[in-house]
Amino acid sequence: MKERSKVFQILLFVLMCVLTVLWVYPIFMILVNALKVESAITTSTVFSLPSAEKFAGFENFAKALHSQGFLASLGYSTLITVTSVAAIILCCSMCAWYITRVKSKINNFLYYLFVFSMVVPFQMVMFTLSQTADILKLNTPYNIWIIYLGFGSGLAVFMFAGFVKSIPVEIEEAALIDGCSPLQIFFKIVVPILKPTMVSVTILQAMWVWNDYLLPTLVLDITKYKTIPMLIQHFRGSYGRVAMGPMMASIIMTIIPIVIVYILGQKHIIKGVAAGAVKG
Amino acid sequence: MEKALKKYAWIFVLPTLAAFTIGFIIPFFEGLYLSFCQFTTVGNAKFIGISNYINALGDPQFIQSAWFTICVTVVNILAINILAFALAMALTEKLKGTNFFRTIFFMPNLIGGIVLGYIWQILINGILSLCAQPLLKLNPTAGFWGIIILMCWQQIGYMMIIYIAGLQNVPDDLIEAAKIDGANDWQILWKIKIPMMMPSITICVFLTLTNSLKLFDQNLALTAGEPSHATEMLAMNIYNTFYFRAGPAWKGIGQAKSVIFSIVVILIGFLQLKSTRSKEVQA
Structure with missing residues (x-):
């Protein structure tokens, strides 16, 4: 019996290793092709390693950086993600705390409206939202965070409200008696307790905003501002032959920051995702 | 207060x-x-009643994309949840390197749909050309399975994390007690672990269901609906109706389609939550 389970464990381990290779291979393949010269990238040879004369070094990466506007896109994506997530964390935690603590029909209704907005597909508001954004001039990377705050608040309020419900109200009442104002109570007492949820919300929202394609495409002026997903899509959307080398180099450069952030914060990310899901 | x-x-x-x-x-x-108007911008809307809805439901491409979406969704839910559950079981065994494996399997989830779509487009076209098959542009079967494989690659890790959290919450003494009563591994799985994990199953099925129904980015980057709209899913059909069909009527029809789409997503999501919630048990 013992022997058999040992064999089973070894088989399982080997199977996991095989799966790991399958999981990593697509990214590895893109990396290999990003190092080839343009003429050597064809559909039938994507699996072969570059030979000495086909090896391009970092030429494709340099091309993507200089002529394809990768750096600008990286900047816009970072700016939009940071401002949107910061606004969502701050505003939605405050809002969720208030509508959970102050019981009234309006607040209850608001809560369900937020929950409802989570399930509605983006296509429902796609056209009207982009027109509203145009009218209000919310169509630059500098203020698109207002749109993201509005459309992303559903999930954030829902998650924060779920956690606030589990905090005993007595702590906050004691602070009130000691003379704290509601703002002080929120920032000195509630925020520290909410920290784990804030991490979860940050991760989920950052993943969404960073990778979002359709919303910025419809809201931003594509000739002036391209986020990274828009840039990648633009490689194929534009007329003429697609520059495959710089495109693959851009894909790799898009993945690298994600992988770095992931390796640094993987414990929080995996925990945050599990916690966020259980709340749902 | x-x-x-x-x-x-x-x-x-x-x-x-x-x-x-x-x-x-x-x-x-x-x-x-x-959705009840004819319009090209928000400013020039003219009320025309329910004719947009009639036209939307009479659009064969819309119906075709609805079927395609349903097929993708059903296969996705089954494939992703079964494989993620199996991986979660494997990675809660006493095995070397489980943390490393979890990290790797979760990683594709962080990469966005557009980027994933292009990675798999290049990879799948490579495989197809090696097998002397038509490329994705001309091959709806490959497009269908491509979307499934891509979604599995992206979502299995995420669902696996939720299932692992669920498995770790199954009390050990329950399993011990079952073993003493003579239950085998298979019985423990079906009679104890799965019923105890219904909350995780509920949420994972809900997530895969809504993700698949709403799928857009991956669809756009992998096949863009080609060949001739055969691999177009609902979200993309609506997008194309809005922005790529000539004539003043189409924006209204697109809006009507998106209302129908929203009702379907909300209704199916709600029914699913209700039906699996009712199977949840307390220890």
Whole structure:
């Protein structure tokens, strides 16, 4: 019996290793092709390693950086993600705390409206939202965070409200008696307790905003501002032959920051995702 | 407490509520209204009753994309959940390197749909050309399975994490007790672990269901609906109706389609939550 389970464990381990290779291979393949010269990238040879004369070094990466506007896109994506997530964390935690603590029909209704907005597909508001954004001039990377705050608040309020419900109200009442104002109570007492949820919300929202394609495409002026997903899509959307080398180099450069952030914060990310899901 | 708080309502609620009004409430109700209008911008809407809905349901491409979406969704739910559950079982065994494996399997989830779509487009086209098959552009079968494989690659890790958290919450003494009573591994799985994990199953099925129904980015980057709209899913059909069909009628029809789409997503999501919630048990 013992022997058999040992064999089973070894088989399982080997199977996991095989799966790991399958999981990593697509990214590895893109990396290999990003190092080839343009003429050597064809559909039938994507699996072969570059030979000495086909090896391009970092030429494709340099091309993507200089002529394809990768750096600008990286900047816009970072700016939009940071401002949107910061606004969502701050505003939605405050809002969720208030509508959970102050019981009234309006607040209850608001809560369900937020929950409802989570399930509605983006296509429902796609056209009207982009027109509203145009009218209000919310169509630059500098203020698109207002749109993201509005459309992303559903999930954030829902998650924060779920956690606030589990905090005993007595702590906050004691602070009130000691003379704290509601703002002080929120920032000195509630925020520290909410920290784990804030991490979860940050991760989920950052993943969404960073990778979002359709919303910025419809809201931003594509000739002036391209986020990274828009840039990648633009490689194929534009007329003429697609520059495959710089495109693959851009894909790799898009993945690298994600992988770095992931390796640094993987414990929080995996925990945050599990916690966020259980709340749902 | 409530009294003191109420004076601060504007500072706590107003920022979120204002943005929510701009980003959701106004567009939602305006969209609802516009689905009964003919329009090309928000400014020139003309009320025309329910003819948009009739035209939407009479559009064969819309119906075809609905079927395609349903097929993708069913296969996705089964494939992703079964494989993620199996991986979660494997990675809660006493095995070397489980943390490393979890890290690797979760990683594709962080990469966005557009980027994933292109990675797999290049990879799948490579395989197809090696097998002397038509490329994705001309091959709807490959397009279908491509979307499934891509979604599995992206989502299995995420669902696996949720299932692992669920498995770790199954009390050990319950399993011990079953073993003493003579239950084998198979019985323990079906009679104890799965019933105890219904909350995780509920949430994972719900997530894969809504993700698949709403799928857009991956669809756009992998096949863009080619060949001739055969691999077009609902979200993309609506997008194309809005932005790529000539004639003043199509924006209204697109809006009507998106209302139908929303009702379907909300209804199916709600029914699914209700039906699996009813199977949840307490230890």
